[in-house]
Amino acid sequence: MLNDLFTDTMKLMEYSLGLRARQNEFIASNLANYETPGYKPVRVDFETSMMRALKEVRNDKNRDADNDTHPITRTNPINTVMSVLREGGQNGSLDENAVSIEREIAQLEENTLLYSITAQLLAQRFRGIKTILENESRV
Numbered sequence: 010m011l012n013d014l015f016t017d018t019m020k021l022m023e024y025s026l027g028l029r030a031r032q033n034e035f036i037a038s039n040l041a042n043y044e045t046p047g048y049k050p051v052r053v054d055f056e057t058s059m060m061r062a063l064k065e066v067r068n069d070k071n072r073d074a075d076n077d078t079h080p081i082t083r084t085n086p087i088n089t090v091m092s093v094l095r096e097g098g099q100n101g102s103l104d105e106n107a108v109s110i111e112r113e114i115a116q117l118e119e120n121t122l123l124y125s126i127t128a129q130l131l132a133q134r135f136r137g138i139k140t141i142l143e144n145e146s147r148v
Contacts, residue, residue: 065086
């Protein structure tokens, strides 16, 4: 029954939160390097990373069928699924730095909102599990 509590969706939400957290780290680094000559912003390629995460979840399901290990004992390998993009181009500066403060702030706001939404969905999922467990204990 415990394996059923850790569904593919919850695992993917875990990956999503980890990738969003890494994206915020990259945005902070991009902002910190605003005046670094030749610096190119770094981003998480979220779509590619989540496709890799989906494959990892499916592989985990196959491993679980072969090997009865509990999913919570494994670490979340964000770095194994994360795809990173280094952006080129210029923001109009003479030092060939490609960081745009406005773009980074917009990316930060968007990423923070998506992280918050995912965290709320995951919390809602856990509340649902808690309710099920509480109802089962009363029976």
